[in-house]
Amino acid sequence: MFYWLQKNLPKIVIAPSFAVILWFVYGFILWTVYVSFTNSKMLPRYDFAGFKQHIRLWSHFRWYTAVENLLIFTVLFIGICIVIGIILSILLDQKIRAEGFLRTVYLYPMALSFIVTGTAWKWILNPSMGIEKLFIDWGFTDFTFDWLVNRDMSIYTIVIAAVWQSSGFVMALFLAGLRSIDDEIIKAAKIDGAGLYSIYITIILPMMRPVFMSSIVILLHISIKSYDLVIALTAGGPGTSSDMPAVYMTQMAFHRSEIGLASASAVMMFLTVLAIVVPYLYSELRRQDAGR
């Protein structure tokens, strides 16, 4: 008995945590998937209703806006963050004296919540008193900036604030990648006659493939989940013009009493994440195994 306890102690220690994860992650996800196939409205009902909610979801114009916005947001957010991240990391890698300070400055927004970020940018982008007024005061009298209240442009304000918050993080990832490169490779390239520009383009950036991969996966993940920033900055408005799937889901769940529909949208989000993360984790694990 004592021996059995000894032998199985590691499993016993892990068991409570594992049970919690099984229940609260996997169990809950299954529940959500199931409910997305029911008629649940205000309260969950367990009668099977087939694909009804999914069909409703994909015929809902608001869901289309949300998905379209997510696409726009994701492409711009990831693209800009990576471009800024690469530029900053390469520039910071040039043996700058103020590097520590600059790095701190570039990365501090990451410490702020999306609600704080959204609140600040909401004021900065304020259509009458914010950046518009600033430029008018500076002498650009025709300057207008009303994206926050413009149905066609509101999604881009979310991109602006999100890029501000997260691009420093991409910089940090790339900087860590650059720092891990063997110094001798760069020396060899210099002797081979490559200029700084071609060293980075032909030698270093191709070596950064894993960093590109991680950055893209992480940013994708942030963008699929993005909820707080939208709420704080535009609350999905004007109208529903800056809705995103995460906002749609909580709206349906907590304000519209459409639990079934909300679950269907949550399942869509879950599947999207699954499609990105599983191949990534798989390749990541294989890479680690190969590196061992």
Place this chain on the structure above:
Amino acid sequence: MQVADPKQLEALERSASRKRTLYRWLLFLVLGLFAIYYLAPLYVMIVTSLKSMDEIREGNLMTLPGEIMLDAWKTAWSGRGYAAGDVFLRPFFWNSLKMVVPAVAISTFFGALNGYALTKWRFKGDNILFLLFLFGCFIPYQAILLPMARTLGILGLSNSISGLVLVHTVYGLSFTTMFFRNYYISIPDEMIKAARIDGAGFFKIFFKVLLPISAPIIVVTVIWQFTGIWNDFLFGSSFSFGEAAPIQVALNNMVLTSTSVKEYNVDMAAAFIAGIPTLLVYVLAGKYFIRGLTAGSVKG
């Protein structure tokens, strides 16, 4: 080519040094512009919070306050002094603290224990187990929001700080387990073997051998969890309202439920207050903050 002609040599030298200076200037210009881009919103927040509403209407985002007014900060922190519809941050700030401290402590402790058991006492299926934990880092929380709300209701924890502690502990476990597992896997197994030969058991090894050398990863994990939980809005706004809300929810309510006139100075002061704890952690322990971000970059 042959390094031969002195004239050519001189030209080479001159062009090399000219290029270097030019690059240097360009470099600092671009870096400086980006620094301004990142700092400007912070500047705007601080400046605005120190102005009166009249001043805000007269000036623009960048103008400095004529005289420094702390009224907005007072209002944001402790309200205007009348009861109805007065939202201010003080009680919610304490709510957040009461939520963060236990959630961080519990999830970190169990993460350490799990990481230890998964790496130093290998058993059949431990890798699969870890993957199952790891996956929890990636799930979009929308997929568990509804059942969680119901579970909290059944447990009688709806709209309570204890409920939020439970939620954050549960979903923090994946991250803390991953952090500790990845740290302990780099610690040589010989150390554990030596301790076992010396007669130490499972818990003795954990508390006497492993925990004392875990300071760096504990700091990383605590910072990660603290930042994540302090900054959370989704769980806070989904599972609590009114008095039990954490600070991010209160901040958002404050900004939305404006009285007749919008008071941007109060908004900015409130936003700043809500950001102070995490900013402080970042400034004081930035190294560990970044390490957490990059080390845990398998997650999201």
Place this chain on the structure above:
Amino acid sequence: MATLKVSDLTKNFGKTQVLKQINLDVSDGEFIVLLGPSGCGKSTLLNMIAGLESVDEGEILIDEYVVNRVEPKDRNIAMVFQSYALYPAMTVRDNVTFGLKQRKVSKEKIEQSLKHFSKMLQIDQLLERKPAQLSGGQRQRVAMGRALVREPQIFLFDEPLSNLDAKLRIEMRHEINKLHEQLGTTMIYVTHDQVEAMSLATRIAVMNEGIIQQIGTPQEIYDKPNSVFVADFIGSPAINLIHGTYSKNGAEACFIPDLQKDDFKIPLSDYAFESEPKDGQQIIFGFRPEHINLPDVSLKSSMKVELKPTLIELTGYEKEVSFEFFGNEVTGRLPRHIEAELAKPISLNLDLSEISIFDSASTLRL
């Protein structure tokens, strides 16, 4: 084909001076090896010659022109690194030809060089592979190929063989030796391995703590080390060093070891002093393991000694025997047929024609 001259070269990293007024004169076609312990500044010196580190003080001249501020690519040098520094995202072909492409060499010329040198280095089968798919030895060859195709006027090597296993290292050493013979190009080679240095160099520069201690042919360095450091660094097993006193009585000079018994002394009348010490001066007496011989070997200048073995190790074709020598332990290299037993004194012959004497205070050769 080029000469290289380094004069009064100094380098600081922050407050620490890692190179102190280095002088080095390399004539065309020489194979110079920079030899020294890890951290003594060898790589720094090589990097400065390559133009990868800036010069703080002093001058570097290639073919008599000061190149202090000339970019690495304009110095017409090629370099092989310890980690090989292959570009991981490029194939072997692209790795090898990258330098030529940067220099806008014509396509046919590139193809021709590639063919020639890849055959020579036996990497012509590997051209389409990525570095990650190569073994250590193959990577080393590719790194060599990348340097060779450039046909530079000076080759720089920074410990190119130290990541290889023992067998491959010897093989590549031979190839580098042959290469130097074939090409006749000036080569500067950094290593901390004295065997490599001895077997490759036309001249060795022994470095320590940012200073070139001695420069000379391998023979000179081995036979006439100019300091205790050089004597001790070169040779394996290490030279035997005995502390004692110099005694001069008329024409008769001798060395009296500390802790000696029965008036033991070693005659030094045949030793050619560069500067003769005073009577009673503290000196260090150095002799190499192979200078302990069996009594039947006839020598020009020698003395008989009785020594007690304390440790006997068979290395294969010979025996390394440690002896007790007035409180010191000395090592001898003896033919393996000797019959030595622990603690049983044997008669031996100490060869005095190749010894070295150093001043105790300055540790320099006398």
